Amino acid sequence: MKIGIVCYPTFGGSGVVATELGLELSKRGHEIHFITYSQPVRLELLNKNVHFHEVNVPEYPLFHYQPYELALSSKLVDMVKLHKIDVLHVHYAIPHAYAAYMAKKMLHEEGIEVPIVTTLHGTDITLVGSHPFYKSAVAFSINKSDAVTSVSQSLKEDTLRLFDITNKIQVVPNFIDLEKHINHYTDCQRAMMADDDEKIITHISNFRPVKRIQDIIHIFNKIQKEIPAKLMMVGEGPEKEPAERLCERLGIEDKVIFFGKSHEIDKILCFSDLFLLPSETESFGLAALEAMASGVPIISSNTGGIPEVNKQGVSGFLSNVGDIDDMVKNALYILKNDSILAEFKANAKKEAEQFDIHKIVPYYEAIYKEAMINCISI
Numbered sequence: 041m042k043i044g045i046v047c048y049p050t051f052g053g054s055g056v057v058a059t060e061l062g063l064e065l066s067k068r069g070h071e072i073h074f075i076t077y078s079q080p081v082r083l084e085l086l087n088k089n090v091h092f093h094e095v096n097v098p099e100y101p102l103f104h105y106q107p108y109e110l111a112l113s114s115k116l117v118d119m120v121k122l123h124k125i126d127v128l129h130v131h132y133a134i135p136h137a138y139a140a141y142m143a144k145k146m147l148h149e150e151g152i153e154v155p156i157v158t159t160l161h162g163t164d165i166t167l168v169g170s171h172p173f174y175k176s177a178v179a180f181s182i183n184k185s186d187a188v189t190s191v192s193q194s195l196k197e198d199t200l201r202l203f204d205i206t207n208k209i210q211v212v213p214n215f216i217d218l219e220k221h222i223n224h225y226t227d228c229q230r231a232m233m234a235d236d237d238e239k240i241i242t243h244i245s246n247f248r249p250v251k252r253i254q255d256i257i258h259i260f261n262k263i264q265k266e267i268p269a270k271l272m273m274v275g276e277g278p279e280k281e282p283a284e285r286l287c288e289r290l291g292i293e294d295k296v297i298f299f300g301k302s303h304e305i306d307k308i309l310c311f312s313d314l315f316l317l318p319s320e321t322e323s324f325g326l327a328a329l330e331a332m333a334s335g336v337p338i339i340s341s342n343t344g345g346i347p348e349v350n351k352q353g354v355s356g357f358l359s360n361v362g363d364i365d366d367m368v369k370n371a372l373y374i375l376k377n378d379s380i381l382a383e384f385k386a387n388a389k390k391e392a393e394q395f396d397i398h399k400i401v402p403y404y405e406a407i408y409k410e411a412m413i414n415c416i417s418i
Contacts (some may be wrong), residue, residue, distance in 0.1 A: 137181035155411035162323025192345030247277025309334035386399035
């Protein structure tokens, strides 16, 4: 198949998932065309089955905001015609599904039928999509897609609750390439981050308020009073500076390392003993899955799609949002006993196996084929 993929080309979860999906599909013999405003961050190596087409938005003084949706629709039309693309897979309802539908209608006028598969990732539904200014457009885009997928059952339920949806939504979870999380590092490299008697606790995110970054600092502060520990904070965002100031007030700045954006996440996770994810909400919890694939147990909130990834008492523990004391208690239970820690590490890795990319991608292939058949038969 020739598959066009539209996504945000950033460090965000949806862009990462879309890029990894496209690369895996290319390995399975499909021709992949990424169509977006810049090259996706994880699209490091182009090959004969992977192509990138940049969407340029000309700047006109007439427009206060440049019309990206219009430029994207036109680019999709051109790419479908030029490369004979069979199906468009768009990640995020707004603006991608909306732009894809306009492209679909323009192509229809020329006798070309191309199906649209829309994947819902989270904030396009729970944050942006539910805003009154966009709600009608989101519902329209979902209902006009030829197939719709959601990354978790929780997100599917949120979508059906927030919008008047007449279309079928299939749950296809996010995935991980387990081969990329094989430990290639030696114990001696661990000393770069912590002493031998210290446990390494990690958090990775975009440091937005929804991640409850200050909760992470408070949880760690209570843990380090009980056992020697270091905290690795990976990522950038508006909550980073307030978190740094909080560490200074608590007198633990020497025990917390802020990495910013890092391309060595696999190395950091390899030496981590625990991963903290006390978010207000998560549509799936991709960061937790990546940690589990590296054999890192999870202490998380019991919200959104996280319980579909982190299994209570198996790969880690779940607590109510904001229940810092319960998270500390669960963390210490895992960390204080080396045999219990080893058991949770093994369980985390085993639970991650069900989300292996090689198990999930065939679901998308089947959805593409069904959408193509239905599009032709209409």
